[in-house]
Amino acid sequence: MVAALLLFWRKGYAATSIEDLVDALHLSRSSLYDTFGDKRTLFLEALTFYSQTVLTNVGKLLQESPTPLAGIEKIFDDLTVGTTAETDAMGCFMVNSIAELTPYDATVTDIAALYSESFQQLLAKSLARAAAQGEVSKAQPPEAMAAYVFNALQGLRIVMKAGATRAQVRAIREITLNSLR
């Protein structure tokens, strides 16, 4: 599954052939169909797995952070600091799939909408706590701030893929986080 996920992530859905999958999974064509069904089923499973993994990691990170705002900052740091050039440039498998397949693939559109809502709910819960503790401004409701933070994170997955400089990424991180206070 992880091998298939990495392949779809790197190449996109349409450009990944059954031959590519057979090679990556070290399976014959017939056992690939027996085990995973067709290419589309395998892709949807990979995207769902990715979605759940990201949401679990983000939820854990936010829960374990010393303060709510520190958790949000950590999400930006994990995205923008200390990653390799290749993973920066691969972007986010969900963002890539949204760009490639929504809105014409209804299942992918549903998975993407659920991911976006769930991610923003996690952010909103932390931002509500951050507001209660005086870490962020109360001028905007937590849901509005969550939509704003989520948008900045989605943007970063595109601009970093298109060669944004370290200085540009730092500016995006800093202005976005400062504006919450």
Next chain:
Amino acid sequence: MVAALLLFWRKGYAATSIEDLVDALHLSRSSLYDTFGDKRTLFLEALTFYSQTVLTNVGKLLQESPTPLAGIEKIFDDLTVGTTAETDAMGCFMVNSIAELTPYDATVTDIAALYSESFQQLLAKSLARAAAQGEVSKAQPPEAMAAYVFNALQGLRIVMKAGATRAQVRAIREITLNSLR
């Protein structure tokens, strides 16, 4: 050219077949090759044309706006207000192509990097004027604010494609613009 552009925009590069192009352009396969070269050449021409069109429009809009900040607001409005569900959901042809093809296609990566830099230069020029006129804060250099605004715009092309609500889009627009002041 516009027919080919719309097709690549809607379907992505890999999913667009020569048959699709032949149908859309009302050409025979051989005259398509004679006129435009291969699929990749046609795609690169479409992406370059799109890039130049967006940059020309953004430059004009910023130049003609009553104040520099009003121009930036207009870019957000044009993106988030009064568009149809389909064009919202198609996203941005450049963002989609970045998601699908960078960094492994070096030519697309170059076109995307040039587009990103040029767009941010236009924004930075307006933001410098806005700062001089007191419309935006001088706390951040224009280039940093430009990277931040550009990132929010790229994010919107993804979140709107993945079904962001009107309230979420309004929140993103409002918090992003307020934070410049």
